[in-house]
Amino acid sequence: MNALRNIVDKLKPHFEEGGKFEKLHSVFDGFETFLFVPNTTSKSGSHIHDAVDSKRTMIIVVLALVPALLFGMFNVGYQHYLAIGQQAGFWETFFYGLLAVLPTIIVSYVVGLGIEFVIAQIKGHEIQEGFLVSGILIPMIVPVDTPLWMVAVATAFAVIFAKEVFGGTGMNIFNVALVTRAFLFFAYPTFMSGDKVWVRTGTTFGLGNGSVVDAFAGATPLGQVATATTPHVQITGILGQHFGFMDGFLGLIPGSVGETSALAILIGAAIILITGVASWKTMFSVFAGGAILALVFNLWGPDTASAHFPWYDHLVYGGFAFGAVFMATDPVTSARTETGKYIYGFLIGAMAIIIRVLNPGYPEGMMLAILLMNIFAPLIDYYVVDANIKRRMKRAIKK
Amino acid sequence: MANLIKTKRGLDIQINGKAKEVISQVVPSETYAVIPDDFHGITPKLVVKEGDEVKAGSPLFHDKNFDTMNFVAPVSGKILGVNRGERRKVLSITIQADAKNSYEKFNFKLSNKTTGDEVKEVLLKSGLWAFIKQRPYDVIANPQSSPKAIFISTFDSAPLAPNYEFVLSKQMDVFQTGVDALAKLTSGKVQLGVKAGSAFNSVKNAVITQYEGPHPVGNVGVQINHVDPVNKGEVVYTVNAQDVAIIGKFFSEGIVDLTRTVALTGPEVLEPQYYQIIVGCQLDKFYAGKVNANIPLRYIQGNVLSGKKSEGIFFLDPYTNQLSVIDEGSETHEMFGWAKPRFNKFSASHTLFTGIFESKLYKSMFGQKEYKYDARLMGGKRAIIMSGEYDKVLPMDILPEFLFKAMITGNIDKMEALGAYEIAPEDVALCEFVCTSKLPLQQIVRTALDNLKKELE
Numbered sequence: 001m002n003a004l005r006n007i008v009d010k011l012k013p014h015f016e017e018g019g020k021f022e023k024l025h026s027v028f029d030g031f032e033t034f035l036f037v038p039n040t041t042s043k044s045g046s047h048i049h050d051a052v053d054s055k056r057t058m059i060i061v062v063l064a065l066v067p068a069l070l071f072g073m074f075n076v077g078y079q080h081y082l083a084i085g086q087q088a089g090f091w092e093t094f095f096y097g098l099l100a101v102l103p104t105i106i107v108s109y110v111v112g113l114g115i116e117f118v119i120a121q122i123k124g125h126e127i128q129e130g131f132l133v134s135g136i137l138i139p140m141i142v143p144v145d146t147p148l149w150m151v152a153v154a155t156a157f158a159v160i161f162a163k164e165v166f167g168g169t170g171m172n173i174f175n176v177a178l179v180t181r182a183f184l185f186f187a188y189p190t191f192m193s194g195d196k197v198w199v200r201t202g203t204t205f206g207l208g209n210g211s212v213v214d215a216f217a218g219a220t221p222l223g224q225v226a227t228a229t230t231p232h233v234q235i236t237g238i239l240g241q242h243f244g245f246m247d248g249f250l251g252l253i254p255g256s257v258g259e260t261s262a263l264a265i266l267i268g269a270a271i272i273l274i275t276g277v278a279s280w281k282t283m284f285s286v287f288a289g290g291a292i293l294a295l296v297f298n299l300w301g302p303d304t305a306s307a308h309f310p311w312y313d314h315l316v317y318g319g320f321a322f323g324a325v326f327m328a329t330d331p332v333t334s335a336r337t338e339t340g341k342y343i344y345g346f347l348i349g350a351m352a353i354i355i356r357v358l359n360p361g362y363p364e365g366m367m368l369a370i371l372l373m374n375i376f377a378p379l380i381d382y383y384v385v386d387a388n389i390k391r392r393m394k395r396a397i398k399k
Numbered sequence: 400m401a402n403l404i405k406t407k408r409g410l411d412i413q414i415n416g417k418a419k420e421v422i423s424q425v426v427p428s429e430t431y432a433v434i435p436d437d438f439h440g441i442t443p444k445l446v447v448k449e450g451d452e453v454k455a456g457s458p459l460f461h462d463k464n465f466d467t468m469n470f471v472a473p474v475s476g477k478i479l480g481v482n483r484g485e486r487r488k489v490l491s492i493t494i495q496a497d498a499k500n501s502y503e504k505f506n507f508k509l510s511n512k513t514t515g516d517e518v519k520e521v522l523l524k525s526g527l528w529a530f531i532k533q534r535p536y537d538v539i540a541n542p543q544s545s546p547k548a549i550f551i552s553t554f555d556s557a558p559l560a561p562n563y564e565f566v567l568s569k570q571m572d573v574f575q576t577g578v579d580a581l582a583k584l585t586s587g588k589v590q591l592g593v594k595a596g597s598a599f600n601s602v603k604n605a606v607i608t609q610y611e612g613p614h615p616v617g618n619v620g621v622q623i624n625h626v627d628p629v630n631k632g633e634v635v636y637t638v639n640a641q642d643v644a645i646i647g648k649f650f651s652e653g654i655v656d657l658t659r660t661v662a663l664t665g666p667e668v669l670e671p672q673y674y675q676i677i678v679g680c681q682l683d684k685f686y687a688g689k690v691n692a693n694i695p696l697r698y699i700q701g702n703v704l705s706g707k708k709s710e711g712i713f714f715l716d717p718y719t720n721q722l723s724v725i726d727e728g729s730e731t732h733e734m735f736g737w738a739k740p741r742f743n744k745f746s747a748s749h750t751l752f753t754g755i756f757e758s759k760l761y762k763s764m765f766g767q768k769e770y771k772y773d774a775r776l777m778g779g780k781r782a783i784i785m786s787g788e789y790d791k792v793l794p795m796d797i798l799p800e801f802l803f804k805a806m807i808t809g810n811i812d813k814m815e816a817l818g819a820y821e822i823a824p825e826d827v828a829l830c831e832f833v834c835t836s837k838l839p840l841q842q843i844v845r846t847a848l849d850n851l852k853k854e855l856e
Contacts, residue, residue, distance in 0.1 A: 005732050033779060037736035039729050041774040045824070045841035046831040047703045047725060048412070051744035051751055053778020054835055055737035057785065060750050126779045170782025170836070276749045279787065336786040336800060385801050389816040392796075396630035 026120040030127035058129040064268035071264040072257035073097035079199045084210030100204045104139040111155045130169030137177035140258025143197035154183040175333045198254040222318040226363035228305035248316035259322040269325040278329035281341040286324035289349025306357045323366035335377045337384040348373045406612030406794035412558045418662035422673040431679035432491045432714040440538040451478045456503030456655030471526030473657040473679040475501040502654035509650045515583040530642035536852045537823035546636040548587040553599040553640045556617030557702035561662035563640040570644045577647030592622040620826040624795040629820045665724040667691040680715045695727040697774045704828035728773025745770040747833045781836040792829035806847035
């Protein structure tokens, strides 16, 4: 450790003002603070500080995403071998998925962090850790077969226009990962919907060679519900096998990489709730809002397949659980008052179900619901803060 | 029966080096200094020059805005020099102390007939008015204001804070005199915040309220917020418990005796205990032999959360009741801090494994875990990211994050509406401690309050 510290100390002058590599100062600083806890001491105010920092906070979220990511990789392989009608062992299946997903992860991180590094240098501030989370979220919420250049374009768009123009991490109005997803969704609709993109049928780096079986149908369960012509529909897997609640909960179903397994997502939820990084108020309210509204549609809704889709299935299929756990709880874009979090969460859940049920054009409503509520979060906070102000005024008048 | 108020939000930080309840005398230093900057918001106008002889209680300077508001010498002796900085700003006035302290005599007797104006006049003259602070703005009280109440907190809940019950155990009678004198200044009541069972429960001429809860429950700001919050246009005075005793001594003996009992605390102090020191005493020499000399240290006047950093040659601040010494930490390089379990570091969040040590089960089995603290920020400065952190440590009816944002953006209407009048930098010290984004919140509050005062007065 001392040897490494010496190297860092020796290199440091070159990266400071007037040094040879002055232009790479932010990058160097980023790596130094990655290696060592900064030894800057407090100049004013409190002399001691809590040992938590934003690096720690972000890394916990990344850690919480790992179960869903690993499961997602396995599922990519599983769906693939199912589609080509071959048997594969556990590791072969996982490895196929790993290789399929890894390029997206790399592209997302390289593009996003690259932009962050450049902007940090231009603005002269430290590299912010926010993208550590966004960068892993992006590969998890796009279909596995999304072309890499699209991921790159969408990531660049989101980082620049959804985050940096507002002032960087902590200042953004919209969830960066969701803006990436929305950009893909609206810019390349043919790639982002239908039944071709959710299951990778081709080979990955020469692995998993084979031709698709005849019975194959790659639509996601929610896609099947949205396009159903009869009021009651039996959702099926890619080979026509019947799906129930447990299939959605465990997650061996077609869908975006990270969203399919409610179980893996719940493990992640436990991590961020126990560590206190995410608010249980938001998370709980999203599920409550979704469940209540879906139940309302079940009981009194129109006579369509999506309205009849059971409320408990709504919670485990599609991106609902993933959005509730990892997207809605993003502290920056969510409501920031404690009361506001209940309202914000509830409306996300409710809105997602409304879009799913009442808008046949969009089988999935979670992305739009969260982005919409991102806009309204400051308004919710405004009214909560206003209530505090009014209480204060009343106190003065009462005297 | 006194009213009992329990607060839940807050945080008691466990740090080593609590002062033993023993009081030692300090060898008086040769030079004493009065630093005008210690009196926040004052512009000094000198009344002495180099070579003048002064007594303890003789005026050195007065405030430019209130020429009756004196600031006095803590000891008798000869003025050594007036040190000036840029634009002739007075940095300090140093006094060569006499071998034996002689006091300026004030002949003032407190009686039932004494009016508030008389008390005010003599306090201004004797320099003791400086100990009376006001909310809003947390500055020395404006003598022209009429406070709706006077708040005194008789206990300090900050980390390693001195125990006033011990400090003032032999001065309860002068404390009572101080309360009686202060009571003349307000048309309202003197409000005393006490702990259940403390000797202060028997103080007369004051409304007693008992408090229970984690820090910052001992902060007078929190107590005001619970008992009689400050609204726009209202003023309350606040006086520290030890300062009440100094004021009380003045009214019973007629002298200005600025001897304070100060707790020397902190993990780097060899024998934490109490000392009797006169305000303005040269402190850097005082520390020799009392602290761990092997590492760079940070000397703090006050507690580790809201105290003032001292460097070089420094002197006892007039408001100090506690001295803390901690590891500066500038030589510490911790590798991969963001990934390590970090068993020896404390966090109020649960992102470190130390959360386990703070659980009731662990505490009941193994007792309180001790943590190591130093002056590092432990991270980089960021925009506000996490929400709800501040609320957990501020037991006031205030939305701290929104107040801070109004302060940062200088939005005066919002500041007023969200409670800027009720808050002092020390109240948000815990918010600053827990802040993931490492924002200098106390400084933000101080600057905002100063601007607010300038705009509105």
